Amino acid sequence: MDPHILLKLFQGIETLFASSPTIIIGRLGLMLLGMLLVYLGKKEVLEPLLMIPMGLGMCAVNAGVLFLSPGVQGTLFVDPLISETGQLMNILQIDFLQPLYTLTFSNGLIACLVFMGIGVLLDVSYVLARPFESMFLALCAELGTVATFPIAVAAGLSYNDAASISMVGGADGPMVLFTSLTLSKNLFVPITVVAYLYLGLTYGGYPYLIKLLVPRRLRGIKPAPPKKIIVVSSGEKLAFCVIAGTVLCLLFPVAAPLFLSLFVGVAVKEAGLTHFVEFIGGPILYGSTFFLGLLLGVLCEANTILNPQILTLLLLGILSLLLSGIGGIIGGYLLYFLKRGKYNPVIGIAGVSCVPTTAKVAQKSVMEVAPEVLILPEALGANISGVITTAILAGIYITLIPLLR
Amino acid sequence: MIPAGRRRYWVAGTILAFVGVGIARLLPQACAPDVQRYIRPLGVLLALGGIFVIMLGTKRKL
Numbered sequence: 001m002d003p004h005i006l007l008k009l010f011q012g013i014e015t016l017f018a019s020s021p022t023i024i025i026g027r028l029g030l031m032l033l034g035m036l037l038v039y040l041g042k043k044e045v046l047e048p049l050l051m052i053p054m055g056l057g058m059c060a061v062n063a064g065v066l067f068l069s070p071g072v073q074g075t076l077f078v079d080p081l082i083s084e085t086g087q088l089m090n091i092l093q094i095d096f097l098q099p100l101y102t103l104t105f106s107n108g109l110i111a112c113l114v115f116m117g118i119g120v121l122l123d124v125s126y127v128l129a130r131p132f133e134s135m136f137l138a139l140c141a142e143l144g145t146v147a148t149f150p151i152a153v154a155a156g157l158s159y160n161d162a163a164s165i166s167m168v169g170g171a172d173g174p175m176v177l178f179t180s181l182t183l184s185k186n187l188f189v190p191i192t193v194v195a196y197l198y199l200g201l202t203y204g205g206y207p208y209l210i211k212l213l214v215p216r217r218l219r220g221i222k223p224a225p226p227k228k229i230i231v232v233s234s235g236e237k238l239a240f241c242v243i244a245g246t247v248l249c250l251l252f253p254v255a256a257p258l259f260l261s262l263f264v265g266v267a268v269k270e271a272g273l274t275h276f277v278e279f280i281g282g283p284i285l286y287g288s289t290f291f292l293g294l295l296l297g298v299l300c301e302a303n304t305i306l307n308p309q310i311l312t313l314l315l316l317g318i319l320s321l322l323l324s325g326i327g328g329i330i331g332g333y334l335l336y337f338l339k340r341g342k343y344n345p346v347i348g349i350a351g352v353s354c355v356p357t358t359a360k361v362a363q364k365s366v367m368e369v370a371p372e373v374l375i376l377p378e379a380l381g382a383n384i385s386g387v388i389t390t391a392i393l394a395g396i397y398i399t400l401i402p403l404l405r
Numbered sequence: 406m407i408p409a410g411r412r413r414y415w416v417a418g419t420i421l422a423f424v425g426v427g428i429a430r431l432l433p434q435a436c437a438p439d440v441q442r443y444i445r446p447l448g449v450l451l452a453l454g455g456i457f458v459i460m461l462g463t464k465r466k467l
Contacts, residue, residue: 250430
């Protein structure tokens with residue numbers, strides 16, 4: 001019996017043998033990486049809500065390559081590179097995830113929906129109660145977002161691609177997705193995948209960075225109790241959303257969808273619209289997160305993601321996130337010195353806006369050495385400020401980069 | 406909706422923020438390109454400063 005008949009029975013394997021060695025290694029490697037992501041998600045080393053659909057999507061898309069016509073390989077999942085209207089209408093009826101991709105992903109809607117959900121979870125009173133400290137730490141924790149840009153340009157990336165990969169330092173997935181969709185359409189898949197993989201790593205990697213940079217003695221410092229209890233009414237929080245949202249949209253209209261999504265989430269919560277809060281914080285947030293993970297997974301097809309620049313992006317992404325973490329801790333140290341030792345420098349890491357992961361990481365690191373010390377309110381203030389400063393930086397990049405030509 | 410003790414911060418911050426927006430987005434159109442380069446960031450800073458003034462107001466104990 002001709003062994004080729006067996007190969008033809010399993011087109012996924014036949015297409016593997018018909019590919020170039022780079023694609024064969026890429027497909028096998030991505031399938032293994034997908035399995036690893038599912039495993040790490042299950043073990044909660046990485047964020048399971050994203051990693052389990054993403055990992056399985058990666059396995060399936062790289063295994064399920066078939067011959068669409070003689071000599072032409074493809075999948076029945078999604079084709080992100082189609083731009084011609086006739087082809088798009090055709091593929092919308094063939095690829096099962098194409099409608100979702102075309103109508104929610106490539107226009108940034110899914111990022112905005114996740115952002116609305118984040119808005120519903122935020123409580124801006126943590127920021128309003130301690131604006132100086134929170135905003136200062138958030139600004140320090142943008143070190144990676146700012147410093148990686150010139151490094152990326154020096155590494156040979158265009159201004160647009162450099163700005164998109166620098167946003168990984170903001171540690172905010174929807175923001176990286178939105179910026180890369182706007183600025184670098186050709187690289188948004190690898191940039192977003194790199195971003196989400198690394199965001200999963202913050203949970204596992206930042207505790208080690210804290211241990212490396214903050215001595216055990218300082219990690220146990222109890223922050224000075226507030227001199228006064230500050231009460232911020234829901235009316236004030238709502239008014240703040242309206243004014244801050246309007247001003248930021250006027251300043252950075254290109255990032256207005258992001259600002260609206262964030263502040264509308266906060267606004268419905270503060271207005272006491274419980275049905276909306278349950279809807280946005282439940283089905284919208286979890287539904288978008290699930291499909292975001294699944295789409296990111298199926299976008300990791302070897303032919304799409306194996307870009308010559310991927311290694312540069314991997315290095316720049318981790319550098320950006322590392323610098324942001326270091327910047328946050330430097331901010332924490334500066335406040336420690338300004339407050340004459342009555343401030344825990346670990347809080348600084350929460351300025352990195354991975355809500356609420358970095359705040360939880362900070363609290364957990366402190367509790368390991370001093371279980372009675374509570375830094376969560378300060379950490380959440382910095383964390384929420386981080387979301388706002390990252391959105392502002394996204395707005396600055398999206399507005400200014402096109403002017404740099 | 407906004408307590409009386411904090412109202413002046415809200416008013417000052419809101420005015421400052423919108424004046425900043427005006428300086429950043431409207432004024433440069435009437436200026437020479439060299440001047441625009443300095444006016445835009447100044448307006449943005451002023452607008453963000455306005456939002457910060459509002460935050461300072463909410464920090465006040467009533």
